[in-house]
Amino acid sequence: MNCPVCEAPVLAGDSFCEACGQRLDAPACAGCGAPAVDADGYCERCGLRQPTGRDHAEIELAGGAAGVTDKGLRRARNEDAMALLSTGTATVAVVCDGVGSSPRADEASAVAVETAAAALARGASAVEAFELAGHAVTKLASSVEHAPACTYVSAVVTGGEITISWAGDTRAYWLPAGEPLTTDDTRRVVEPLTTDDTRPVGAPPAATGAEPTGEQLTEDDAAPTGEITAWLGADAGDVEPRVRTLAPAGPGLLLVCSDGLWRYLAGYAFPRSGTPLEMARAMLRHALDSGGQDNVTIVLIPLGGPHG
Amino acid sequence: MGDQPTFSLHIDQNKFLSTDGREVHAILTIGSTGAVTTTSATPAEAAEVIIVDTSGSMSGGKIREARQAAATAVQSLRDGVFFAVVSGTDTARVIYPHGRQLVRASRATRTEAQNAIGRLSANGGTSIGQWLLLAADLLAAHPNAIRHAILMTDGQNNERADVFAAALARCEGAFVCDSLGVGADWAPGELRKVAEALLGTFDFVRNQGDLADFFRKITQTSMSKTLAELVMRVWVPQTATLKFVKQVSPTLLDLTGKRTDVNPLTGDYPTGSWGAEEREYHLCVEVPPGQVGSEIRAGWVKLLRPDTQEVLASGNVLAQWTDDLAASTQINRKVAHYTGQAELHELIQDGLSARAAGQVEVATARLAKARQLATESGRSDTARLLDKVVEVDPHSGTARLRRGVDKADEIELDTGSVRTSRLRKDGEGS
Structure with missing residues (x-):
């Protein structure tokens, strides 16, 4: 065993290198693996700034519902935010994606998920929660020209019923259990739960022709150019959230995700085994392997079946 | 005077690198202010050696100006400063005080020194290395003092290049030396070597009559120093290379070759003594290729007191890879x-x-x-x-x-x- 900094031989269990005084029990670096991450969050061997809570975070609830958010490979920071909590009778999830062209978009998404999730947890309606989140994001703005902004999708699962509400291009999908949710050969095209205001845009998937597997429950609020047409923020005008309630016939998973995942869903075979957290991690790996162009946020809530 | 200066370290850089970008450049601005008064305000101990060229070429008007200048320098020494005056020819001789040790400045010793300076005459050769070695010997008795020499010459060094280089190497780190060239016969290259080795300045005194002013200014600047020695400790990642460390303001001074390894990733670079002043340094780090979006600390800079290992200021040089050309092509x-x-x-x-x-x-x-x-x-x-x-x-x-x-x-x-x-x-x- 050698000191990660000066390479002098050290004994396992030593707290400090006797040659250079380097701490030997520091956290391991996410890049080079050396136990040399300092208090500022940099590796003292390779220099890598360690992922912060915001860069990669995971949540797992007792009921199995789980969420993963990640900076992705091409962005400097994670402007997605997620909230996932259980009130005992309901599971509440909110995912927001900071609008890249707005300032402090990371603050917008963070305050939106926090505000909306708290409202939904205390029983507020989908529209009320949306409006509260909208006010909170609007308050961040110093002027209309400098208005932090984010997209929005919320989901409340109570018993067998799902209520979703959204603005922008953050999506929800229904993934029925037991069905071979691969693509091409199964003709059962599974749509997003959210519906598109205009038409599905947002980049690669449309171009490839293959439809993602899973039922899309939301529609994107987006122009054909890919620009979103509805969002939260001081410059958003009067935005009405769209709300949809459904009660799936059988067990399955509710997927709430940002475009960092869904842009890579064309032809993707969703994982069919493992806990929701493991499945969410597998989906994240898929998004990163596909290029990781954007921040990725994935929330999975099981309904019915073994998890429900 | 006895104030412990507070230091600030500011880093200017463009941290964004293109996907194939390898060089990270940063300008470090280090400022110190003596504004903070400590309760134990004991003046920093200072030790000063004044070296006057008394070789044959100095005869006539020049030696008169040199005597005047050296006397002015002595006059500028504050009470309590340890000092000596050295006369330099092909050997070096302490002309004040008697014997090979420094003496504390007081009204009496300053007067005695000025009398001794008044008796200086010019003859013999020029061996700058010898003069500096004597200064090093004298100053060695005051390891905790702010050690400084002021050297004046009008001629070219008669020493062999290797002898001169060896003398400079022995003096490195022992004291800071500012030097002055008088007249048109001296070689700037030689005094440049002194300045580079001993972290000082070198100046051309175009008019002999200005020599006293130069001596006074240098002595006063030296008296204003409150910290004897600070080092810049620079860490770079294991896979990176520190290409250079240069002082760029107020003067250019390449410190790259003056590195003392602390460990394989960290080295110390001497910066000499400090008063209330601002200096700027240019660092260049060559980093390995990185992934778009990832950020590294490409350099970790600490300003450190070598005697106490106290860190007075620190800062990070960063690198972040991006495929946004508008960001990566901008030069700070x-x-x-x-x-x-x-x-x-x-x-x-x-x-x-x-x-x-x-x-x-x-x-x-x-x-x-x-x-x-x-x-x-x-x-x-x-x-x-x-x-x-x-x-x-x-x-x-x-x-x-x-x-x-x-x-x-x-x-x-x-x-x-x-x-x-x-x-x-x-x-x-x-």
Whole structure:
């Protein structure tokens, strides 16, 4: 065993290198693996700034519902935010994606998920929660020209019923259990739960022709150019959230995700085994392997079946 | 005087690298203020050796001016400072006090020293290395003091180059030395070596009559130092290389070769003694290729007291890879400015060497380019001196070397090229 900094031989269990005084029990670096991450969050061997809570975070609830958010490979920071909590009778999830062209978009998404999730947890309606989140994001703005902004999708699962509400291009999908949710050969095209205001845009998937597997429950609020047409923020005008309630016939998973995942869903075979957290991690790996162009946020809530 | 200065370290850089970007450049601005008064305000101990060239070439008016200047320097010493006066020929001799140790400055000792200086006469050769070795010996008795020497010469060093180099190597780190060249017969190259080895300045005293002023100014600056020695401790990642560390303001001073390894990733670079002042340093780190989006600390800089290991200021040089070309191709203004100042210095040095070697074309090209850079970066004094050496036709842009250049102008250009301009707020040099 050698000191990660000066390479002098050290004994396992030593707290400090006797040659250079380097701490030997520091956290391991996410890049080079050396136990040399300092208090500022940099590796003292390779220099890598360690992922912060915001860069990669995971949540797992007792009921199995789980969420993963990640900076992705091409962005400097994670402007997605997620909230996932259980009130005992309901599971509440909110995912927001900071609008890249707005300032402090990371603050917008963070305050939106926090505000909306708290409202939904205390029983507020989908529209009320949306409006509260909208006010909170609007308050961040110093002027209309400098208005932090984010997209929005919320989901409340109570018993067998799902209520979703959204603005922008953050999506929800229904993934029925037991069905071979691969693509091409199964003709059962599974749509997003959210519906598109205009038409599905947002980049690669449309171009490839293959439809993602899973039922899309939301529609994107987006122009054909890919620009979103509805969002939260001081410059958003009067935005009405769209709300949809459904009660799936059988067990399955509710997927709430940002475009960092869904842009890579064309032809993707969703994982069919493992806990929701493991499945969410597998989906994240898929998004990163596909290029990781954007921040990725994935929330999975099981309904019915073994998890429900 | 006894105030412990507080230090600030500010880093200017563009941290964004393109996907194949490998070099990270940063300008470090280190400022200190003596404004904070400590309760235990004991003045920092200071030790000063005044070295006067008394070789044969100094006879006549020059030795008179030198005596006057050395007396002025002694007069500028504050009470309690340890000092000695050395007379330099082909050997070195302590002319005050008697014996090989320093004495505390007081009204009495200053008067005695001035009397001794008044008896200085000129004869013999010039062995600058010998003078410095004696200064090192004298100052060695005061390891905790702010150790400084002031050296004045009018002639060329008669020592063999290797003897001189060995003497400089022995003195390195032992004290800071500022030197002055008088008249047109000395070689700037030799005093430049002294300045580089001993972290000091070197100046050309064009008019003998100004010598006393120069001595007073240098002594006063030395008296204003409150910390004997600070090092810049620089860490770079295991897979990176620290390409250079240079002081770029107020003067250019390459510290790269002065590294003392702390561990394989960390090295110390000496910066000498500090008072209330501001200096700037240019760091260049070569980093391994990185993934778009990931950020590393490419350099970790600490300003450190070597005696107590106390860190007085620190900062991070960062690197972040991006595929946004608008971000990665931007060059930080300060980095660009000091890169230009270093280039100007090199052009002048290369141009003057080529001129001395009779390589007219190289000399003309370098000096004409230097003139343009000097004008662009607000170095009007340097541009004025370059005008005396090279003539550039304002219409055609063609350049030619001037004949009959005043030796003093050439020396002034040569010695002055290490002095850099500061970057003004509007982006132009000043």
